[in-house]
Amino acid sequence: MCAIEAGKRGRRVTVLERADRIGKKILISGGGHCNFTNLYCRAENFLSRNPHFAKSLLARYTPADFIAMVEKHRIPYHEKTLGQLFCDRSARDITNMLENECQSHGVQILVNRAPREIRRTSEFIVSTENDEFRAPALVIATGGLSIPKIGATAFGYEVARQFGLKVQAIRPALVPLVLAADDRARYCDLAGVSAEVVASSDHHNFREKMLITHRGLSGPAILQVSSYWAAGTPLFIDLALGREMTTVLRSGKARNTAALRSAIREILPNRFADRWLQLHAPDAWTNQGLAELERQLHKWIVVPAGTEGYEKAEVTAGGVDTDELSAKTMESRRVPGLYFIGEVVDVTGHLGGFNFQWAWSSGVAAGQAV
Numbered sequence: 134m135c136a137i138e139a140g141k142r143g144r145r146v147t148v149l150e151r152a153d154r155i156g157k158k159i160l161i162s163g164g165g166h167c168n169f170t171n172l173y174c175r176a177e178n179f180l181s182r183n184p185h186f187a188k189s190l191l192a193r194y195t196p197a198d199f200i201a202m203v204e205k206h207r208i209p210y211h212e213k214t215l216g217q218l219f220c221d222r223s224a225r226d227i228t229n230m231l232e233n234e235c236q237s238h239g240v241q242i243l244v245n246r247a248p249r250e251i252r253r254t255s256e257f258i259v260s261t262e263n264d265e266f267r268a269p270a271l272v273i274a275t276g277g278l279s280i281p282k283i284g285a286t287a288f289g290y291e292v293a294r295q296f297g298l299k300v301q302a303i304r305p306a307l308v309p310l311v312l313a314a315d316d317r318a319r320y321c322d323l324a325g326v327s328a329e330v331v332a333s334s335d336h337h338n339f340r341e342k343m344l345i346t347h348r349g350l351s352g353p354a355i356l357q358v359s360s361y362w363a364a365g366t367p368l369f370i371d372l373a374l375g376r377e378m379t380t381v382l383r384s385g386k387a388r389n390t391a392a393l394r395s396a397i398r399e400i401l402p403n404r405f406a407d408r409w410l411q412l413h414a415p416d417a418w419t420n421q422g423l424a425e426l427e428r429q430l431h432k433w434i435v436v437p438a439g440t441e442g443y444e445k446a447e448v449t450a451g452g453v454d455t456d457e458l459s460a461k462t463m464e465s466r467r468v469p470g471l472y473f474i475g476e477v478v479d480v481t482g483h484l485g486g487f488n489f490q491w492a493w494s495s496g497v498a499a500g501q502a503v
């Protein structure tokens with residue numbers, strides 16, 4: 134997006150791509166259909182040490198702007214849920230669109246070119262194995278560390294440090310969580326079972342599906358909350374959204390496991406309902422005992438042992454500190470001509486097309502300035 138925008142302004146642009154093709158992450162995104170933006174994109178959908186940083190950039194290049202480009206290229210798309218837009222056919226439509234736009238605006242894309250060294254004299258000098266490139270402006274768009282097997286590198290963070298820019302601690306985000314051994318033994322044979330829940334961490338709540346996996350918990354609710362989760366802290370999971378499951382038992386005569394099981398089976402898949410009840414049977418069939426069980430249903434406390442790491446994370450949270458960058462152009466305040474855009478910056482979106490929108494918006498801003 135940066136290259137296209139700069140190309141439109143008549144700049145001579147070369148994209149150096151380490152992999153054998155551009156946009157590999159786009160190709161695997163959204164289950165191969167690329168959730169390329171979200172209709173309801175707001176600053177609240179992003180994590181950053183400075184939550185205001187992304188506001189003006191996101192307002193200047195909006196989901197509607199990207200949709201206009203998608204429509205110009207006649208790419209069929211649909212809204213799935215919660216404003217998430219996906220390609221009907223394949224994510225390849227998006228990479229083709231970007232490549233065509235690059236071509237139309239004279240952008241040169243060179244693949245299999247990994248920069249080895251960057252120097253700065255009166256201009257930037259980037260050396261690869263066989264070539265040297267010189268330019269008055271250098272834009273780092275190397276993404277985060279997630280999915281190392283398709284070529285993610287720490288290069289962007291290293292360049293930031295080389296030029297003395299602060300980097301906020303990085304961590305895997307939008308990532309499945311691993312349960313501690315005792316909870317794994319209790320629940321993980323139920324792998325594949327899912328339920329709609331509200332998952333909370335650090336006062337952030339997400340109402341979506343939770344999935345039990347062979348090692349822990351995943352599904353959109355858990356991925357979302359993982360971005361806010363800090364090691365050693367608990368997750369709170371409401372399993373009975375907006376419902377009082379024990380009222381009937383408390384008002385009636387049948388106060389027993391069978392009655393409670395059938396109540397909980399109304400809200401959770403049978404196997405999970407039965408297991409949960411087995412592990413949280415009330416101490417006594419008194420009003421107090423049932424009230425305590427009700428409380429636990431709305432606040433199931435789980436302390437994960439960790440995350441599945443960068444191999445499974447959709448994004449990397451943290452990154453180049455936004456204090457180092459202009460919120461208008463993404464240019465370094467310390468090093469004129471050096472820009473950072475996309476995921477390498479300390480702006481991380483929620484699940485649902487927000488990370489691509491950030492990549493597009495920050496890319497366009499830099500492209501209009503280089």
Ligand SMILES: Cc1cc2nc3c(=O)[nH]c(=O)nc-3n(C[C@H](O)[C@H](O)[C@H](O)COP(=O)(O)OP(=O)(O)OC[C@H]3O[C@@H](n4cnc5c(N)ncnc54)[C@H](O)[C@@H]3O)c2cc1C
Binds near residue numbers: 152
């Ligand atoms: C499985 C998966 C699914 C996802 N699905 C979605 C989704 O549906 N919607 C959404 O909004 N977000 C999604 N994301 C997140 C989204 O893909 C990223 O946030 C986004 O691609 C970041 O864009 P970027 O341009 O900053 O970095 P990237 O897309 O990661 O691009 C960085 C590029 O730089 C290249 N590179 C890396 N190091 C070097 C180097 N040293 N030299 C030269 N080139 C280098 C890489 O090969 C890559 O081509 C998903 C992520 C994953 C892992």
